[in-house]
Amino acid sequence: MNPNDTLVQRDLAVLWHPCTQMKDHERLPPIPIRRGEGVWLEDFAGNRYLDAISSWWVNLFGHCNPTIGAAVKAQLDTLEHVILAGFTHEPVVRLSERLVAVTPEGLNHCFYADNGSSAVEVALKMSFHYWQNVGQRRKTRFVCLSNSYHGETLGALAVGDVALYKATYAPLLMDVITVPGPDCWQREPGESCADVARRRMADMERVLAEHAEEICAVIVEPLVQCAGNMRMYDPLYLTLLREACDRHGVHLIADEIAVGFGRTGTLFACEQAGIRPDFLCLSKGLTGGFLPLSVVLTTDPVYQAFYDDYEKLTAFLHSHSYTGNPLACAAALATLDIFEREPVLERNRALAAHMAERCAPLRDHPHVGEVRQTGMIVALEMVKTRDGRAPYPWQERRGLRVYRHALANGVLLRPLGNVIYFMPPYVIDEAQIDMMVKTAEQGIGRAVGEDV
Numbered sequence: 001m002n003p004n005d006t007l008v009q010r011d012l013a014v015l016w017h018p019c020t021q022m023k024d025h026e027r028l029p030p031i032p033i034r035r036g037e038g039v040w041l042e043d044f045a046g047n048r049y050l051d052a053i054s055s056w057w058v059n060l061f062g063h064c065n066p067t068i069g070a071a072v073k074a075q076l077d078t079l080e081h082v083i084l085a086g087f088t089h090e091p092v093v094r095l096s097e098r099l100v101a102v103t104p105e106g107l108n109h110c111f112y113a114d115n116g117s118s119a120v121e122v123a124l125k126m127s128f129h130y131w132q133n134v135g136q137r138r139k140t141r142f143v144c145l146s147n148s149y150h151g152e153t154l155g156a157l158a159v160g161d162v163a164l165y166k167a168t169y170a171p172l173l174m175d176v177i178t179v180p181g182p183d184c185w186q187r188e189p190g191e192s193c194a195d196v197a198r199r200r201m202a203d204m205e206r207v208l209a210e211h212a213e214e215i216c217a218v219i220v221e222p223l224v225q226c227a228g229n230m231r232m233y234d235p236l237y238l239t240l241l242r243e244a245c246d247r248h249g250v251h252l253i254a255d256e257i258a259v260g261f262g263r264t265g266t267l268f269a270c271e272q273a274g275i276r277p278d279f280l281c282l283s284k285g286l287t288g289g290f291l292p293l294s295v296v297l298t299t300d301p302v303y304q305a306f307y308d309d310y311e312k313l314t315a316f317l318h319s320h321s322y323t324g325n326p327l328a329c330a331a332a333l334a335t336l337d338i339f340e341r342e343p344v345l346e347r348n349r350a351l352a353a354h355m356a357e358r359c360a361p362l363r364d365h366p367h368v369g370e371v372r373q374t375g376m377i378v379a380l381e382m383v384k385t386r387d388g389r390a391p392y393p394w395q396e397r398r399g400l401r402v403y404r405h406a407l408a409n410g411v412l413l414r415p416l417g418n419v420i421y422f423m424p425p426y427v428i429d430e431a432q433i434d435m436m437v438k439t440a441e442q443g444i445g446r447a448v449g450e451d452v
């Protein structure tokens, strides 16, 4: 038996995979990966897969990137881990200094965790606790946008709005206020994305006007709701939201876990709206996709509201065992080195333009309702009919057909329902983009039944 099949059998005997109906593996077994290099993943049979989704949006500079790898190896022989309460170490100090320097002005304090959901939990708890510390005890609720996603732990799930992940757990979740988001796919005929932003801001304004006294924070994913089918919106919404949060005395939490580190064209998506959130959550690309790490950056006023004599009991007594792990910090520092030494954003602009050009013909496809793009994210909305943008019923699992076609042709795509998207590592080249888009196009052809 070849090593691929052996590993699959051993896997299915003992593993339970994330976000997976395990029964699906009866027909479509997991693919054992032997090694990675650049945009490529390789299995034991020597098949290669172009990682068009950056391994769940974490990889920025390719698999086994030598710069990041070398930094982690050097750190391994120096200090693998140390408790971050009462102790500190150079990688975490340097990383914090550099994150404060590259993020929007005024985010001066870094609190670490080890995955995106935990960062969201930290931001929610910190915001709530801030208001407790300053005597605004009635502030206990959060506002989120429709179609939002902030992770899977119970607090993060509560401020999300993707029914597929959330509905089952509804009885366990805190009560939040969900406001219609500025998703531009939902525009009315004749409306621009900026028009949608303005219209949806009116809904937010009403909620804030009515409930500000009980609201701690509004949490948003700047510019792209990734897990919510790569829906995109105009930066104007963030500019208006920042102004409204200030006016109503409510925090703004920016969850840039998926869009941070150059994904949208700027280092951070908030830059495109010229805003500074009160809390900025980062993870995924933070370590270039090497190791789990997350961080919440916040402002002096928030930090100061917790800073007092111990007996006042105002401290933020939150921790995770692996908080600020030195190996992960070393990977993050090497990732920032690459951004500093190489013209990453400039190169991405050229790559994004090439993706746009290659995807443009799909705008005329009878079953593609929209080709949308923000920087290094392109999404194709597969529709049953372009008229009225009727979706295919989810039960038909059309996206899965695209997934299977792409795998058979050497590309790892992972459609979200009917939405096919590209979110490749920044080291992809033009020929690889051509191959990726062509494979997706053929996959869509098969999925909509053109030649099945």
Ligand SMILES: *Cc1c(COP(=O)(O)O)cnc(C)c1O
Pocket (backbone or CB within 6 Å): 115, 116, 117, 118, 120, 149, 150, 151, 152, 221, 226, 227, 255, 256, 257, 258, 283, 284
């Ligand atoms: C992935 C993601 C999270 C959760 O991060 P995990 O590391 O998977 O827990 C939170 N918010 C956004 C926007 C994400 O894309």
